[in-house]
Amino acid sequence: MSELRHEILHLSNVSRHFSGLKALSDVSLSVNKGEVVGLIGPNGAGKTTLVNTICGVTPASSGVVTFDGRDITRIKTYQSARLGLSRTFQIVQPFAEYSALDNVAAAALFSQPGESLKSAREAARAHLAFVGLDAQADQSAATLTLAMRKRLELAKALAMKPKLLFLDEVNAGLNSAEVERATKLIHQLAADGITIVMIEHLMKVVLNVCTRIAVLHNGRLIADGAPRDIIRDPAVVDAYLGQQYAQRNAARG
Amino acid sequence: MTRTNIALLVLIACVAALPLFGDAYAMRLGTMACMYAIFALSWNIVGGFAGYPSFATAAFFGLGAYTTGILMNKGVPLSVSLLGALVLCLVLAAALGAVLLRLRGHYFAIASLSLVEVFRELVNNATDLTGGGMGLNIPLVSGSSVLSDATFFFYAMWGLLLLTALVVIAVSASKLGFGLNCIRQNETASNMVGLNSTLHKAVAFGLSACFVGAAGGLYAAWVHYIDPSDVFDILYSVKPIVMALMGGLGSPLGVVCGAFVYLGLEEVVWRNYIQIHSGVLGVLIILLLLFLPHGLISLHASKIWRGLFGRKAKHV
Missing domain, CATH: 3.40.50.300 (P-loop containing nucleotide triphosphate hydrolases)
Structure with a gap:
């Protein structure tokens, strides 16, 4: 890899x-x-x-x-x-009035200078299909469930052709x-x-x-x-994972 | 082109037929209607598309009026003076926009409002150039008769309205318009998808100022005399916002309808309640906004539009 x-x-x-x-x-x-x-x-x-x-x-x-x-x-x-460089937000940041399609199209449109609105929308369809939102393409982002909006974020990030996500x-x-x-x-x-x-x-x-x-x-x-190595690191167990996690982990081998 | 935009162009084309029926009074009203529609359409670029409530209309109206007035006094023909006013407002507003539009919401509103005051004081104090508080006389353009003068300025203002509408329609269908709508909905996300929001906002502010500036120039040539308190009147900033709210924020057709309805109200109320006209007008506006919060266009949109196309009209 x-x-x-x-x-x-x-x-x-x-x-x-x-x-x-x-x-x-x-x-x-x-x-x-x-x-x-x-x-x-x-x-x-x-x-x-x-x-x-x-x-x-x-x-x-x-x-x-x-x-x-x-x-x-x-x-x-x-x-x-x-x-x-593209990212998704912990607190989802959709363009609420736009359809799911236009949300993703915006990402394709502005991240690649020279892209046209028409081709951005075509690319957006493919990304929506990838995250399983093709059925919601014309729905406004405000009406999507949280899980769908998270996937919409992902589709937007992908539409930007990221090298690092x-x-x-x-x-x-x-x-x-x-x-x-x-x-x-x-x-x-x-x-x-x-x-x-x-x-x-x-x-x-x-x-x-x-x-x-x-x-x-x-x-x-x-x-x-x-x-x-990380999950056995005592500093990490102390700061974040907790003793319980470490013990359970050790028990599992 | 969307149906609302076609409807907008048809509406503007109908206005052009006014001189066939009207006397000088109707022509004056028609000229004002076109001017108001230019204000509303221009304000809508930055206020409706990008969602930044600008109070700077009066600033660029006055600047355009004085630019044209000064140039014409130096012997420059009207058309060239108007072009000068348009370009100056475009460039200056874009430059100012890049700075001012970093502020949001109320802060931006106050900053844009202060532009009006700053420009007025500048004009007031540049006495040699502008005549200061004494005002500025502007040479007559055609001057053959009252009616031909009125007809000339009506068509000039109408032509400017048509130009404004065409540019606004082009913007709304373009990448720029798409981006401005993104900025209104979520500026953080806009930046994150690679949209240069500063540039978009600056261009939008420039476009929203340039036609207002040219309208100011035409107004100055039309009335032959301007003074700072007339052309830098804060009401020129407030009216377009009321028109846009009455007509339907974001929709070019809506805001133009709003402008025409507003002018109609203003005239009717002025004639019938000369003593208390601003009070009556205020009450009417509040009632309209209370009972029709999404503007006149929403009547259209909710009932007819959905029936015809099966979905809600969008801000395009």
């Missing part, structure tokens, strides 16, 4: 503070092409801030972010989108059947060779799809490595 070891994203000593609050301190992380990296950590650890910092929503206070060999530390959000809690608020469905989609994306960084609280999903896990705690990266 990553024989080439081609690095697509690199963060070196990235910090971000909001006046007095240090949301991220000295985070260094690199992501190789084709990897599926799980980003875990307790609430408020800085996971979403990290994604926001990479995408240019809240640029880093210090440190350097490079994407595909290019310094993107001070880049604007729309520019990062055009470079091939951030998934911010795509499974939060979904029931187990819906989680299974979403997990299957993520597997498919990974199989298609899209590099993925996913923020996720469901360890079952993380262990199922991720090739590597990075753990944030109080804005610091406290662990980064293979899934089976």
